[in-house]
Structures are given as structure tokens and as C-alpha cells.
Amino acid sequence: MEEKVLAILAALNPDVDFTAETNLIDDDILDSFDIITLVGELNDTFKLDIGPQHLLPENFNSVTAIINLIKKLQAEG
Amino acid sequence: MQKITDLTQLSGLLSPFLQKGVFTNNFLMLPDYEKYLSQGLLYYTQTETGVLLFHRRHTHWQLYYFLKRLNASFALPQDKPTVMEIVSRANDDSFASVLAFWEKNGFQNRLPRKRMQAFAPQTKLAPAREVNFARHGDAKAVLELIKASFDPYLGCIPTQAEIEQKIAQGEVICCKEADKLQGVLEFARKGNTFFIWHLAVSPQFRRQGVARKLLAFLSALMQREGKRKIQLWVQTTNLAARKLYEQSGFHDDGWESAGLLYLPKTRKE
Numbered sequence: 001m002e003e004k005v006l007a008i009l010a011a012l013n014p015d016v017d018f019t020a021e022t023n024l025i026d027d028d029i030l031d032s033f034d035i036i037t038l039v040g041e042l043n044d045t046f047k048l049d050i051g052p053q054h055l056l057p058e059n060f061n062s063v064t065a066i067i068n069l070i071k072k073l074q075a076e077g
Numbered sequence: 078m079q080k081i082t083d084l085t086q087l088s089g090l091l092s093p094f095l096q097k098g099v100f101t102n103n104f105l106m107l108p109d110y111e112k113y114l115s116q117g118l119l120y121y122t123q124t125e126t127g128v129l130l131f132h133r134r135h136t137h138w139q140l141y142y143f144l145k146r147l148n149a150s151f152a153l154p155q156d157k158p159t160v161m162e163i164v165s166r167a168n169d170d171s172f173a174s175v176l177a178f179w180e181k182n183g184f185q186n187r188l189p190r191k192r193m194q195a196f197a198p199q200t201k202l203a204p205a206r207e208v209n210f211a212r213h214g215d216a217k218a219v220l221e222l223i224k225a226s227f228d229p230y231l232g233c234i235p236t237q238a239e240i241e242q243k244i245a246q247g248e249v250i251c252c253k254e255a256d257k258l259q260g261v262l263e264f265a266r267k268g269n270t271f272f273i274w275h276l277a278v279s280p281q282f283r284r285q286g287v288a289r290k291l292l293a294f295l296s297a298l299m300q301r302e303g304k305r306k307i308q309l310w311v312q313t314t315n316l317a318a319r320k321l322y323e324q325s326g327f328h329d330d331g332w333e334s335a336g337l338l339y340l341p342k343t344r345k346e
Contacts, residue, residue, distance in 0.1 A: 026268040027305070032104045033164045033332070036095070044097035051092040053084055055107045 001046075005066050008041045018063055025057035035060060042066070048073045078131060078154060081119040084110065090121055090128050094143035100175060102163045103130070103141045124149040131159070137230045147178040155341040159184075160230045164334040172333075179337055188231045188336030189313040193327040196306045204297060205290040211249035211261070216241045218258040219249060226277035231336035233274060235263075250294050252278075252287045260287035262295060264307075271299055273309035292325050310334065 009018045012034050024030040030038070038060065039050045048070060059069045081087050087110060094101065113119045113132055120131040120138075127144035129151060138154050140161040153159050163179070165172040176186060211219055220240050227234060235243065243249050243263055252260040260278040264271050273295070278287045299307060308330070311318050 023268070028268055028270045028308075031332070032106065035106070036101055036103050039095050040097040040099060043095055049092055050095060051088040052095075052105075052107060052110050053088050055105070055110075057106070 001067055001070065002063060004045055005042075005063055005070075008038065008045065009063070011041075012038060022062040022064075024061050026061060030060065042070065046070050046074070078120045078122050080117065081114065081121055081130075084114060087114065087119065090123075091130070091143060094127060094145070098145070099127070100144045100147060100171075101142060102161055103143065104164065105141065122151055124151045135236070136234075147174065151182075153183070153339055153341075155343065158230055158341065159339040161337050162231070162334050163337065164332060167329075167331050167333050172335075176335055176337075182339075184337040184339045186335045187338045188228055188334075190310040190334045190336065191313050191319075192308060192310050192330050192332040192334070193319075193322050194306050194308045194330045195322075195325065195327040204294060205252070207254050207259070208250060208252045208290045208294045210247050211244045211251040213241065213244055215249070215251055215253075215258065216244055219244070219251065219261050219263070222258060222261050222277050222279055223263065223275050227275060228336070230338055250291055252282075252290055259285075260291055262291040264295060266302075266304075269303075269305035271295060271304055271307045273307060276309070288321055289325065292321075296325075 006018055009016070009030075012030065016029055018024070021027070021029055025032075025035075035055065039055070042048055043050050050069070050073065054069060054073075059065055081090070110119070118133045120133060122129045122131070124144070126146045126149045127142065130141040130143070131154065132139040132141070137157050138159040140153075140159050142161070161179075161184070163172070163175060165175075180186065216237060220235065220237060223232075223240075224234055226232075240249065240263070243265075248264055248266065250262040250264075251258060258279065259282040261275065262273060263275040264273045266272075276288060276291060295307065307327070309322070309327070311322060313319075313333075
């Protein structure tokens with residue numbers, strides 16, 4: 001799962017080491033304009049239903065946070 | 078066009094379109110949606126291939142689209158203008174076709190812009206005594222200067238209440254001489270970034286270094302608060318402004334945008 005998430009993030013911005021970043025949104029490393037693209041990729045790749053209610057910075061601030069969101073939505077089924 | 082009453086309804090409308098390959102100009106986050114919903118300002122129209130989301134503003138409708146294909150037909154509001162911003166990385170091949178689609182549907186690209194940023198803006202200028210944070214009593218003059226300097230629909234013109242709040246937050250800087258407002262810089266703090274919303278100089282005080290003094294104040298503030306960078310959008314055709322920013326240490330960051338305007342058919346601008 002982590003590899004897939006990292007590949008999606010790298011496609012958005014190949015210059016960033018996403019494994020080391022923990023403030024992707026708050027530090028403006030991921031642009032607000034990137035979030036909708038990221039959500040589309042995550043929904044498509046992991047067959048999720050990330051909706052407007054999940055669009056909070058804390059869900060996208062790090063690879064760990066993104067994986068936690070994926071796992072939570074997968075558990076909710 | 079129908080009003081959206083709550084987040085559940087909004088999620089039901091948008092979730093099918095938060096998928097790879099959907100055309101959208103949306104960049105709203107949950108706090109934005111919650112704010113607009115609580116104010117009763119969100120509306121929508123469904124088309125055969127997507128959803129159009131409208132945020133009602135005082136002077137216009139702000140449009141966010143979610144379309145599976147660029148061949149939809151739809152009716153736009155006729156009571157006031159509709160505007161939207163399409164933001165893209167400069168190397169995005171689909172940008173031109175998306176623009177062409179909306180222009181075919183009656184929109185004009187009124188405000189092409191580039192985003193610029195500076196990590197270490199030049200601070201050679203000493204702090205000028207005539208530059209300081211705006212005070213509550215400056216709100217009216219500040220708002221008038223912003224209104225006179227920016228597009229009425231696409232210029233993100235704040236309301237009186239909004240500018241008063243920005244002044245209270247210490248996010249409005251003024252250059253004044255003998256109580257005469259020469260220039261204003263309105264910005265927002267976001268994480269480690271200062272984002273400049275408006276930088277305007279009154280016509281009779283242009284070419285006198287007012288903008289540079291305002292930028293110098295912001296740069297010093299940035300260093301004092303430990304911020305990392307300053308960002309702004311500048312009109313692509315405003316070569317004088319772009320030159321000023323470049324000389325102040327700003328550079329294009331690879332994002333561009335189109336500010337599109339649709340005027341109702343019966344309305345003359």
C-alpha cells in the first residue's frame with residue numbers, strides 16, 4: 001500500500017521525498033490544487049469513496065496519514 | 078439550480094465525481110464547504126455528464142465543475158455573472174482543451190495569471206516609517222483602493238466586514254503619508270507561507286517605490302515570524318508587476334490559472 005501511495009505522490013511532485021514529510025498540506029508541499037487529483041487517484045487505485053467530508057489537511061499531511069485514511073475507509077467497507 | 082442543504086447531500090452529489098479522469102477546477106476543502114453550507118450559499122445543477130457547483134457571492138456566482146466529459150450542455154444563471162478559476166501546472170496538456178470548452182460555452186478568459194513565489198525576498202530596503210499595519214479606521218480607504226485596482230468579479234474583492242477582520246488579524250499593511258493612503262498589501266498566513274491577496278498602489282503614487290516598501294515590510298515580517306515563503310498570483314499581461322516581483326526575488330513556480338467570466342445574455346457590462 002505504501003509503495004502505491006508514494007508512487008501517486010511522486011507523480012504529483014517528483015522533487016519531494018514524501019517519506020520524510022509530515023506536513024504536506026500545512027507546509028504547502030502539496031498544493032491545494034493537487035488534493036483533488038490525489039483524491040481521484042486514491043479512489044481509483046484503492047477502490048475507495050473519499051468524499052468532501054474527508055477533505056481535511058490532517059488526512060493528507062503525510063504518507064502515514066493517507067494510509068490511515070485508506071485503511072479506515074476500507075474497514076468501513 | 079437547487080440549494081444544497083447539508084454535507085450529506087453534498088457528498089452524495091460529488092462523491093461519484095471524485096475519480097481519476099474527471100475534469101474539475103475544484104480545490105475546496107471540508108472547512109470551505111462547511112462554511113458555505115452554514116451560510117446557505119451552495120447550489121448545484123446536474124448535467125448528463127457531471128455536476129456544476131455554484132457558490133453564491135454578492136456580485137456573482139463562483140462555479141466549480143465536475144465533468145466526466147467535455148461535451149455537456151447546461152444552463153447558467155442569468156441573474157448575475159458567473160466566474161470560475163481554472164488552475165493548472167504550466168505543462169498540463171489538457172489546460173488548452175478545457176479552456177476551449179468553456180469559451181465555447183460563453184466564458185471569456187478575462188484574467189490569465191501566473192503564480193510566483195519567493196523563498197528569500199530581497200530585504201535591502203530599510204523599514205520605511207510610512208509603512209505599518211493598517212488600523213481599523215483605514216478599512217474604508219483600503220477597500221476603496223482594492224476595489225479600484227482589481228477585477229470586480231475575479232479580483233477576490235473582500236467585503237467591509239472581511240477587510241476589518243483582516244486588519245484585526247494583522248494581515249493588512251498600509252503605506253501612508255500625512256494620513257493619505259498610498260498603497261496597501263493584504264495577505265494571509267497559511268502554514269509556513271504568506272500569501273499576498275492584494276497589492277495595490279494609488280495611481281498618483283505609482284513609480285515612487287511604494288510597492289517595494291510594502292514588500293520589504295512583508296519580507297521583514299516573514300523573517301520575524303519564521304515563515305518560509307511568500308506566494309502570489311500576478312496577471313500574465315501585467316509586465317510591470319511581474320518585473321517588480323522578479324526584482325524582489327520572486328519567480329514563477331509552475332502554476333498558471335485562467336479567470337473565466339460569463340455574462341448573462343441580457344446584461345451589458
